Amino acid sequence: MVRVRFAPSPTGFLHLGSARTALFNWLYAKHTGGTFLLRVEDTDKNRSETRFLEEILHDLKWMGLDWDKDPVFQSERFDIYRKKAEELLEQGRAYREGEAVIFPVPDGRVIEVEDAVHGKISFRTDEIKPQVMIKSDGSPAYNFCCVIDDSEMEITHIIRGDDHLSNTPKQILFYEALEKPLPVFAHIPLMMGADGAKLSKRHGAVSVEEYRREGYLPEALVNYLTLLGWNPKDEREILSVDETIKLFDIRDMSDVQSRFDTAKLRWINSERLKTSSSSDLLPLFTESLREAGYDPGKMSETKLRRIIELYKVRVKTVREFPPLAGSFFSDEYEIEEKGARKYLEPEEMKANIAHFASEIERHETFSAAELEELCRRIAEKENLKPAEIIHPTRMAISGTTRGAGLFDMMEILGKEKVLERMNRASGSGGHV
RNA sequence: GGCCCCAUCGUCUAGCCUGGCCUAGGACACCAGAUUCUCAUUCUGGCGACAGGGGUUCGAAUCCCCUUGGGGCUACCA
Numbered sequence: 001m002v003r004v005r006f007a008p009s010p011t012g013f014l015h016l017g018s019a020r021t022a023l024f025n026w027l028y029a030k031h032t033g034g035t036f037l038l039r040v041e042d043t044d045k046n047r048s049e050t051r052f053l054e055e056i057l058h059d060l061k062w063m064g065l066d067w068d069k070d071p072v073f074q075s076e077r078f079d080i081y082r083k084k085a086e087e088l089l090e091q092g093r094a095y096r097e098g099e100a101v102i103f104p105v106p107d108g109r110v111i112e113v114e115d116a117v118h119g120k121i122s123f124r125t126d127e128i129k130p131q132v133m134i135k136s137d138g139s140p141a142y143n144f145c146c147v148i149d150d151s152e153m154e155i156t157h158i159i160r161g162d163d164h165l166s167n168t169p170k171q172i173l174f175y176e177a178l179e180k181p182l183p184v185f186a187h188i189p190l191m192m193g194a195d196g197a198k199l200s201k202r203h204g205a206v207s208v209e210e211y212r213r214e215g216y217l218p219e220a221l222v223n224y225l226t227l228l229g230w231n232p233k234d235e236r237e238i239l240s241v242d243e244t245i246k247l248f249d250i251r252d253m254s255d256v257q258s259r260f261d262t263a264k265l266r267w268i269n270s271e272r273l274k275t276s277s278s279s280d281l282l283p284l285f286t287e288s289l290r291e292a293g294y295d296p297g298k299m300s301e302t303k304l305r306r307i308i309e310l311y312k313v314r315v316k317t318v319r320e321f322p323p324l325a326g327s328f329f330s331d332e333y334e335i336e337e338k339g340a341r342k343y344l345e346p347e348e349m350k351a352n353i354a355h356f357a358s359e360i361e362r363h364e365t366f367s368a369a370e371l372e373e374l375c376r377r378i379a380e381k382e383n384l385k386p387a388e389i390i391h392p393t394r395m396a397i398s399g400t401t402r403g404a405g406l407f408d409m410m411e412i413l414g415k416e417k418v419l420e421r422m423n424r425a426s427g428s429g430g431h432v
Numbered sequence: 433g434g435c436c437c438c439a440u441c442g443u444c445u446a447g448c449c450u451g452g453c454c455u456a457g458g459a460c461a462c463c464a465g466a467u468u469c470u471c472a473u474u475c476u477g478g479c480g481a482c483a484g485g486g487g488u489u490c491g492a493a494u495c496c497c498c499u500u501g502g503g504g505c506u507a508c509c510a
Contacts, residue, residue, distance in 0.1 A: 047509080099508095141507090142507095165437065189504095190504070231444085311472090406470080
């Protein structure tokens, strides 16, 4: 039975790199039908805060990484670590140095690790200094309590970042001293920033929370992170978690470090957006409107869903939606200067808008199909290209030259609003 | 500095273990074209890589060594 764990320290928000490590642990547990556990490494009381822990747990849940039992807290286990240290002391396998307890490392040994992603790696003990087990203040040192916990939690596979590779021989020494069986080690290469340097704030967003707020879907982030170091054996790029779980194996992971590429994440997000239903997207899009200061409250769900349907193919993140579609929700939308100069200022453009508006006014009903027919009929009669009516009209009703098909936009906005805006733009009609 | 990990298009990668099927495949990005009322979508096409040098071999992206480059660790942080 596979048992894996993710061991965050609650000293900050969930870093993308940690999230990726958690993800691979989780995927492996799911693939093997094993158990995914959480251990909170909060031995550093000064830097650990519960708000960080809450945030981390929240982000894991958001990503869909559910754990199997209540987390283990190292801060509650100091007695256990001290007792183990005491035992080693009594056996003469450790010594005191002041209040601290130290583990001496014998010279001349070679420790071989069979890593699940790197293969065979060997270390000489000559390179390893005596290891602190218990610090002078009575708190346990990382490598010591890590081993005690992993063996007590019966962790079978330790899947963690490459940055722990050189901790491994030290930990193996502790496993031996404690007479505990070794787990399988799997060190996954680190994820770097776009420039190859350590992924940090200066590369932009590095916490899961920031990506959530920027409008990425959790399944897109998970999909992207999965692809960084692993791939299904075919050429698929867009994978559901279920498909990934079915295919994933830690042994198939690449041993090469990768760089985080926002462009590809954005692409995957846009793919997921395109294939998501407007009802699934509704809460997210609505929230993004509220955050941007719009009030979608008074709009019917049907209408909202139509708008989402129109725009989900035009945005890469949910956040890009409000600025594009603001004119549906408020009269206070921005008017593109360039577009205005080209389509709203020239007299003939104003005339085209006015002409279209007057035909609309005369027409009984108001649907996208009819509007299009009307527009094309005018164009033909006046010997204009339909575009010469369409572009100025779009500018008039939305303030932008980009966006969904004009007639759909008009239908959603409604006859009254459309005429009001068209008349205002063409300078006729008298509705301010 | 020492120890450890790693090295295929700008990026993610397939191929490497079990040399020949590789004139190195795919995806993102980028560029061009088609479609279209704009934008986006969609569809076509293009650009673009085996870090360098030695070996081994009939034959090397694939195996070995060196160099170079990148990364990690080197705490009584985790």
